[in-house]
Amino acid sequence: MTHVPEITDSHCHLDFPDFADELPAVIDRAVQAGVSRMVTICTRLRQAPQVRAIAEAHDPVFWAAATHPMSAAQEPMATLADLLDLAQHPKFVGIGETGLDYHYTAESMDVQQESLRIHIEAARQTGLPLIIHSRDADDDMARILAAEYDAGAFSCVLHCFSSSPELARAALDLGFYLSMSGIATFPKSGELRDIFAAAPVSRILVETDAPYLAPPPHRGRRNEPAYTRHTAHVGAQLFDMDYRDFAAQTQTNFDRLFKKAAAWEAST
Structure with a gap:
């Protein structure tokens, strides 16, 4: 039997109602497809207990938490103490998703920026990676990330990178990573694929953002972590690599960025 190359779904939302009736089966399908790890993301800190419980119940699942920028004006402002406390959990591996979203919620941009800076400080103090959501906010995102990194x-x-070449370059120049979602596999996403192809392969992750953005041949239906492989196949093509080699590279990249997840695996 041929070994299925392992990959990691670096960003999904397994606590969403879309998975409520079959979560164990969803995770099993992912593992069978070679998705050996999943990072499930908590987008409202008050939901952290439910998200943490998923990671505790399923060995391949890790978790991260933050206040999503689209919720920043409706949710209590995250505090540094809140985030540092969550980070004590052994399978808590990232600070996010935080960021800026001016597409739907531009009216709360000041609150979003304040929230983002709090999350950045948590990433600094914990050493955990910051997980950024950015939509229609490229200039402010590049400016804040650069200024905060200098500090x-x-x-x-x-x-789920789908922004401009300029934001990609700004992030890469700071040593950051770009994550490919199903958007990169869509037929009309040629310009986005060019952005990824111009990046160092050593800075690429793959994800689903499930239950959203299912790649072909599942587009238009619920996404799930098993489908990470479809995005990874497109990534391999972009970098002119054998799928097995690209999968191994993204695993190395994930381990380098998400050091706590790699260390937890090594200890179990």
């Missing part, structure tokens, strides 16, 4: 280094991934 004190931190690690970071721009998840």
